[in-house]
Amino acid sequence: MTSGPKLSWRQLAARVSQSRWLSPLLLVLLWEACVRIGWVPRSTLEAPSAVLQTMWRLIASGELPHSLWVSFQRMGAGLLIGSALGIAFGLAAGLSRRSQVLLDPPLQMLRTLPTLALLPLFIVWFGIGETPKIALIAFGTMFPIYLNLYNGILGVDVRLLDMARSFGLNQRQLIVHVVLPGALPSLLVGLRYALSVSVLVLVVAEQINATAGIGYLVNRARDFMRTDVIVVCLIVYAALGLAVDGLVRWIERRALAWRPQWIKTS
Amino acid sequence: MNQTDATVDLRDFVRSFGELTVLQGVSLRIERGEFVALLGRSGSGKTTLLRTLAGLDDAPGQQVRVPTARAVVFQDARLLPWKNVLSNVLLCMTGADGQRRATRALEEVGLSQRRLAWPATLSGGEAQRVALARALVREPQLLLLDEPFAALDALTRARMHELVLSLWRAHRPSVLMVTHDVDEALALADRVLVLDRGRIVLERRITVDRPRDPAPLRDMRAEILASLHSQDTP
Numbered sequence: 001m002t003s004g005p006k007l008s009w010r011q012l013a014a015r016v017s018q019s020r021w022l023s024p025l026l027l028v029l030l031w032e033a034c035v036r037i038g039w040v041p042r043s044t045l046e047a048p049s050a051v052l053q054t055m056w057r058l059i060a061s062g063e064l065p066h067s068l069w070v071s072f073q074r075m076g077a078g079l080l081i082g083s084a085l086g087i088a089f090g091l092a093a094g095l096s097r098r099s100q101v102l103l104d105p106p107l108q109m110l111r112t113l114p115t116l117a118l119l120p121l122f123i124v125w126f127g128i129g130e131t132p133k134i135a136l137i138a139f140g141t142m143f144p145i146y147l148n149l150y151n152g153i154l155g156v157d158v159r160l161l162d163m164a165r166s167f168g169l170n171q172r173q174l175i176v177h178v179v180l181p182g183a184l185p186s187l188l189v190g191l192r193y194a195l196s197v198s199v200l201v202l203v204v205a206e207q208i209n210a211t212a213g214i215g216y217l218v219n220r221a222r223d224f225m226r227t228d229v230i231v232v233c234l235i236v237y238a239a240l241g242l243a244v245d246g247l248v249r250w251i252e253r254r255a256l257a258w259r260p261q262w263i264k265t266s
Numbered sequence: 267m268n269q270t271d272a273t274v275d276l277r278d279f280v281r282s283f284g285e286l287t288v289l290q291g292v293s294l295r296i297e298r299g300e301f302v303a304l305l306g307r308s309g310s311g312k313t314t315l316l317r318t319l320a321g322l323d324d325a326p327g328q329q330v331r332v333p334t335a336r337a338v339v340f341q342d343a344r345l346l347p348w349k350n351v352l353s354n355v356l357l358c359m360t361g362a363d364g365q366r367r368a369t370r371a372l373e374e375v376g377l378s379q380r381r382l383a384w385p386a387t388l389s390g391g392e393a394q395r396v397a398l399a400r401a402l403v404r405e406p407q408l409l410l411l412d413e414p415f416a417a418l419d420a421l422t423r424a425r426m427h428e429l430v431l432s433l434w435r436a437h438r439p440s441v442l443m444v445t446h447d448v449d450e451a452l453a454l455a456d457r458v459l460v461l462d463r464g465r466i467v468l469e470r471r472i473t474v475d476r477p478r479d480p481a482p483l484r485d486m487r488a489e490i491l492a493s494l495h496s497q498d499t500p
Contacts, residue, residue, distance in 0.1 A: 163344040164357075166320045167337065167404070173358045181348040258348045260386045 046228035054228040055235070063217070068236060070213040071202060074130065075240075078137025079198045083191065085138065086145025093146075094153025094183070095175065107146060115140035115197070116204050123208065133205040140201040144193035152186025153179055185259070188252050195244040203237060273298050273408050273440035274319060275331040281314055281323070281464075288314045290464040296408070301434060301441040303451035306461035307494060312444045315461065316412050319442060336408040337401035341416050343393035345385040345400075352381040355400045364403075371403040372396070374436075375429060391422040395429065402433055409434075411443040415450065427453055431476060448490050452483050460493045468493045 016022060028048050034040045035047035046054075058064035089107060092099035119136060126132040156179050164178045206215020214233050221229035253262055274296040281289040288311045296302050306312040317323045318330065320338045345354045355368040372378045375395040385393060394414060401409055411430075415423045431454060434441060445451055451458045452472065460468035470486055472478075480487070 159340070159342065159344055160346060162322055163338070163340060166322055166410075167357060167400075168321075168334075169358050177349075177358060178346065181346070184348075256348075258350075258384045258386060263384055263386055 042227070043225050044227065046231065051228045051231045051235075054226075055232045058217075058229070058232060064232070064236070067212060067214050067217050068240075071206060071215065072240075074133050074206070074213065075137060075198050075202045078134045078201070079141050079194065081134065082138035082141030082198070083145045083194060086142040086190070086194070087149060087187070089142070090146045090149030090153065090187075094150045095179070104150070107143070111143040111147065115201055119204065119208070128209040132208065133202075133210075136205045137198050137201045140197045141194035144197060145187070145190040148186045148190025148193070149183055152183030152190075155186065156182035185256055188248060188255065191251075192245065192248045195248060196241060199237065199241045199244065271298055272296060272331070273300075273333055274442070275329070276319075277329040279315075279318070279325070279328055279330065281311075281318065281325070288464055289318075292461075292464065292466060294459075294466070296440045296442060298407075298440055299438045301454060301456045302443070303455035303458045304442060304444045304461060305446070305448060305451055305458060305490065305494065306444075307446075310461045311464045312461050313412070316410055316442070316444050319408070320410050333407035335404065335406045336410065337404050337406040338410045338412060339394070339397045339401050339414045341413040343385075343388075343390075343397040345388075345393055345396055347385050350382050350384060351377065351388070351396050354385065354396060355403055357400060359404060368399070368403050371399040374402070374433065375399045391418055391426065394418065394426065398429070398433065402437055402439075405437065406439050409439040409441045411441065411445075413445055414443070416446060423450075430454065448487055448494070449480070451490075452480070452487060453478055458486075458490060460490060462493075 031040075031045075032047050032049060035042065035045065035050075042050075055064070089103055093103045093107075094100070115136065118139065119132070122132040122136050122139075126135055160178055160182065161174065164174050169177065203215065206213050207219060210216040210219065214236055218230055218233045221227075221233070256262055272295045274294060276292060276294040278291045278293055279289055280287065280291060292311075292315060294315075304312050304315065314323070316338075318325055319332050320336065321332065345351075346357070349357070352365075352368055352372065355371055356364050359368070369378060369381065372381050375398055377392060377395055377399070380388070380392065385396070388396065397414070414430075415426050418426060427450070443451070443454065453476075456472060458468075458470045458472065459466050468490065470490065472483065472486070474482055
């Protein structure tokens with residue numbers, strides 16, 4: 001009789017000790033304890049409970065959703081322009097030998113520039129409004145898309161191209177039915193890189209004279225030494241990164257349903 | 267034989283890549299509805315010959331007559347992995363009721379129940395049958411088979427031989443099959459050619475009815491094998 005619950009208690013303990021959530025949870029508890037005891041001053045780092053309260057307050061007041069929306073628009077606009085350019089250049093260079101000779105060398109040179117190092121120049125060119133922020137995100141996201149699409153097109157299986165030619169497909173049909181679907185997996189890898197780049201560039205670009213957005217929240221919190229607000233913004237940035245990654249996975253699952261790994265899981 | 271009756275007519279065909287002459291003066295005629303097997307070791311030029319007939323390499327200024335209605339089945343099935351089986355068979359086919367004809371072709375190779383499957387889920391034999399359906403749905407006058415059964419296990423290969431013969435009887439295309447396998451050539455073909463260093467060195471016609479008993483073909487088999495082996499000591 002007594003062995004039953006005892007065993008399940010043991011099983012529970014075993015399961016808890018093996019859980020991957022255990023150590024992060026302990027860390028958060030430790031953090032909370034350190035702040036409460038007073039080992040860590042609140043001006044250095046607020047307790048997780050206070051961070052949660054602040055987050056709730058910021059959400060309820062509408063301040064956080066609004067800032068998030070502003071930041072999201074910046075990111076979306078930059079990403080849209082960047083991927084449009086990346087796709088256009090990638091298609092041109094991948095499909096035409098002449099465009100490749102024209103486009104690839106300068107793009108390969110430009111891509112070695114660290115995007116964030118261009119910030120001063122972009123401020124000189126575009127001022128301190130929304131334009132330099134969006135332009136910087138567009139610049140940073142263009143390259144992963146271009147490089148991956150271009151390589152994807154070059155990497156399309158020659159045997160499949162031979163097959164399609166032997167069945168008399170013309171150039172346009174070849175591109176639509178063989179080249180583009182074959183390059184799609186690479187393009188999506190590029191999109192994934194571009195999305196993480198866009199979050200990174202967003203964080204930095206938003207620090208320049210923003211009057212709205214997550215970056216503005218962070219800057220103001222810094223001035224008032226509100227570490228709780230800063231941590232909330234960090235969490236939001238992390239969530240944004242996760243969300244965009246999830247978005248690409250969702251697209252992949254739909255667009256690449258033919259791949260063996262998706263066939264197995266679906 | 268009437269001149270216009272030939273599906274393929276190749277006269278003294280030469281192909282070289284830089285210094286290397288791969289085909290030196292190959293003449294090949296394939297009659298309408300004839301099943302020809304082309305044997306040869308790797309490097310003998312058989313793939314080059316097949317690519318020429320498939321229209322994958324152009325041959326400026328040379329006499330090459332091949333029909334425009336032709337189809338190739340490669341050793342690897344070469345299905346587009348992002349199209350399901352039915353769409354692979356259809357692949358940019360022009361003309362009305364393609365859907366119905368593609369479904370019918372899949373029935374012929376016994377795969378109509380898998381018409382919506384992804385190629386990645388097919389076995390090697392199934393993929394090769396889809397490739398056959400894709401070739402035959404176009405009603406080709408010339409069917410080119412590039413070692414189509416080399417990657418299959420013995421049992422599947424035997425079944426594929428029967429399938430190819432029955433499809434050939436039903437549709438009557440001219441067939442050129444490139445193969446390594448002498449027994450395969452003897453079981454299927456009307457005529458066997460041996461290619462060596464860019465030249466046709468042996469040609470034998472087989473008149474035995476199918477399905478064939480290997481016994482009466484023993485001498486021919488030995489002769490073909492000897493011709494293939496003699497290439498070891500040039």
